[in-house]
């Protein structure tokens with residue numbers, strides 16, 4: 001069996017209906033994982049893409065803006081489909097405004113889904129794996145804003161920098177129990193998240209000029225790194241935030 005195979009494993013992927021999460025769901029399924037696609041919107045497109053890749057996916061509907069909803073979805077997945085081997089914390093939001101005007105509501109909404117829910121889903125996952133005497137893998141979706149400051153996105157940068165730190169602390173606690181904890185930091189990816197940037201010709205040009213590869217990423221460009229980190233091939237990789245950015249951070 002290939003050391004990159006996920007045959008016989010089950011993966012819980014948040015925000016799997018679109019964008020990066022959808023590409024991750026399809027790639028994990030293509031490599032043999034049974035995917036549980038989790039989110040609040042229709043997963044029809046994802047289910048079709050997984051079927052086209054000859055993979056298997058099921059759906060759990062959940063609003064991931066609250067810890068209670070997210071953990072209930074994790075428990076539901078376990079009881080309906082069986083134990084989860086891989087947790088992919090992908091769902092996330094961004095709110096843009098000058099820091100002088102930034103509201104508490106925009107701070108809380110972003111921190112809740114991008115960081116707080118990531119922690120408590122990870123806790124639910126690790127509790128279930130450790131109680132079963134099993135290992136597993138957590139892959140968080142971080143950002144270039146885990147390394148850089150950005151502009152007009154204070155809660156997003158705080159949350160994604162938090163994800164990189166959390167990835168390290170959870171790895172320190174759980175890797176000896178067989179749970180690897182890593183993050184993937186996508187560069188600039190074509191998705192709903194970046195619609196505003198791509199619609200602004202000046203920002204779009206400035207971004208493209210800085211990317212050594214000279215193009216935006218497609219969601220599928222991010223998925224391979226997640227599949228790798230979930231696979232036995234990455235069993236000695238833990239605590240890292242892996243940039244997948246077309247060379248951006250090297251500039």
Ligand code: NAP
Pocket residue numbers: 014015016017018019020021038039040041062063064065066090091092093113141142143144185186187188189190191192193194
């Ligand atoms: P996206 O298309 O906006 O996807 C965000 C996902 O999160 C969607 O599935 C969305 O579901 C889900 N989500 C948001 N709030 C939710 C809620 N309350 N309950 C359930 N699901 C919720 O953008 P994306 O680019 O694929 O983003 C995926 C991840 O990559 C995010 O963590 C983002 O921060 C990160 N990222 C993106 C980029 C980029 O350039 N695009 C770069 C670095 C990191 P709905 O469709 O139902 O809203």
